[in-house]
Amino acid sequence: MSAEQVAVVVVTFNRADLLERMLAGLGGLDRAPDAVFVVNNASTDHTREVLERSTLPGLVAIHTTENLGGAGGFHLGLKTAYDKGFDVMWLMDDDVVPAPDCLTRLLEADGSCLIAVREDLTGALVEKSAVRFDLRNPLAIRPKTASIDSTWATRADMPATVEVENVAFEGFLVRREVVERIGLPDPSYFIFYDDVDFAIRARRAGFPIRAVRDAVLVRQLSFDQQHDLAGWKGYYMYRNLFVVHFRYGENVLVRLKPWLVALVVVLLSPLRGGRAEARNVTRALRDARRMRALPPASPR
Structure with a gap:
């Protein structure tokens, strides 16, 4: 071990x-973690009661007074673990359950950035991490041009490790x-793309990211990222996608792509999300421009 x-x-x-269920999965790991920091983002359900009655060794609950979003929660949780001197931080969402040997398989692999591979409840491969995330081609409508589950039909078909270009904070x-080199996740994203931003910074600092085939997470919910682009989540999806292009686009045409996307969305809005989506995308473009500066390359 x-x-x-x-x-x-x-x-x-x-x-x-x-x-x-996820905490029960952590309790069943054959290599137990040394601590588990759970950031409870001001939940209004019975989350606090679940944490209070948990017998998981090393569990520390961090109850926030406001919802920091996933980005703010991972910033706070990772900073807490880093400040307490841990060597390895394993980031986990609340809707995945690790296989008993998941952490063991990750710790056996070489590398400073590793991800477990997600399957659904039927055993189907649902790992969405990109094997190609294109910030060079301005004609790429979506920067993710290939993912693990679009490249291999099953987990068994994968090589033992696969280099990826972005991650989800589910088993990373x-x-x-x-963290010493690039700092913490950027809390200003609130939700969406904070994990992509962190992955880009890690890779550009010289840390490749590898998916470990035999480290398995079981996702409890179906994958449905088709959020209402006219709703509140649509604003964050547009804004944060634009931020990634402004910060990390590899040429001026890619960095200009948010303007083109916003124009097309506004022109098509009568056929799509109407005025609400048009408002979302124009506000997202304005706010993304204010977020162009990179986050501090320090965990402090």
Whole structure:
């Protein structure tokens, strides 16, 4: 077993029953983590009761007074684990359950940035991490041009490790040296793309990210990222996608792409989300321009 000190960082909001299952999965690991920090994002359901009655060793609940979003929650949780001196931080959402040997398989693999591979409840491969995230081609409508589950039909078809270009904070393992070099997740994203931003910074600092085939997470919910682009989540999806292009676009045409996307959305809004989507995308473009500065390359 690895002698490294491992902390799990979990962020949860109003999904107490899923959280309880996930904590049970952590309790069944054959290599137990040394601490589990759960950031309870001001949940209004029975999350606090689930955490209070949990017997999971090393569990520390961090109850916030406001909803920091996933980005703010992972910023707080990772900073807490880092400040307490842990060597390895394993980031986890509340809707996944690790296989008993998941952490063992990750710690056996080489690298400072590793991800577990997600399957659904039927055993189907649902790992969406990109094997190609294109910030060079301005004609790429979506920067993610290929994912693990679009490249391999099953997990068994994958090589033992696969290099990926972005991650989800569901089973992402990061070693201390990465945080020392690039800092923490950017809390200003609130939700969506904070994990992509962190992955880009890690790769550009010289840390490749590898998916470990035999480290398995079981996702409890179906994958449905088709959020209402005219609703409140649509604003964050547009804004944060634009921020990634402004910050990390590899040429001027890519960095100009948010303007084109916004124009097309406004022109098509009578056929799509109407005035609400048009308002979302114009506000997103304005606010994304204010977020162009990179976050501090320091965990402090």
